[in-house]
Amino acid sequence: MNDRGRETMGYVGGLLAATVLTAGAFAAVRWPTLFGPGTFAAVCALGLFQAIVQFRFFLHVRLKGSGRDDLLLLLFSSIIIVLMVAGTLVLMANLRGRMM
């Protein structure tokens, strides 16, 4: 297979994987008995996995061979985001608990 065919297949593969993961998340909510109380956790896990799939196949970010500083930037931003979002949620929930 030539370069073009391989790259097209990369996008097709990404599309298929993303479709399956999206369908899984919506199915989990449509039929709540599937995962029971863990439905939201399942949706989040599927979403996270889909984000990784899209970064890999559509945005062409890889763990190995990226050769750019993109990955470093991405991981650093992820740490900042996790810290700020988790910090905000913990702080605000704590504040609410004390105010109520």
Next chain:
Amino acid sequence: MSRSVHVGLTLGEEGGPHHQQAESDLFGFWVFLMSDALVFALMFATYGAMLVGTAGGPGPRDLFELKPTLIETALLLASSFTWGMASISLKYGDGKPGLLAWMGTTLLLGMCFLFMEANDFATMFAKGAFPARSGFLSAFFGLVPLHGLHVLAGCIWILVMAVQVILIGTDDRTKTNLLRLGLFWHFLDVIWIAVFSVVFLGGLTR
């Protein structure tokens, strides 16, 4: 390119001056995207903190529906794929008609998404769910339409780039801008994954 990691990056020899310039241009755009991601992340955090603040007004279960969200998700995902096809068309020099056809398809899908989202908001307004109704709704209308505005900006950008492709052709500068637009468009789809997972699906499981 030996590894063909970056689809569309065909601005000269690997390691050549054009290539290096494009690499640093795109890295700059990545920095912008990540700062944009931070804005979205904090809007998500605000939404999460405000989730319980419905003030007796309509909550997620009264307002969100599975079907429109699924259709919107499919539209955005398809548009991300068609932009990928546009990138490949650009990389292998298929000429203007092929490139413009894929760009036009992407634009059409993006506009369908915006139309459906506007329709959703109108339905919510009809149920009395205005931004000023409660903290939850303020946070919702801060987060979801922000993504919509980004998609709108992306649509306008596609139009602008289509005009450039028609008038100027695909020279190095147009190519770099198309690569940036591609990053932006795919990035918006990743943000939408978080929106539909946390806001819509999360709201419906509560």
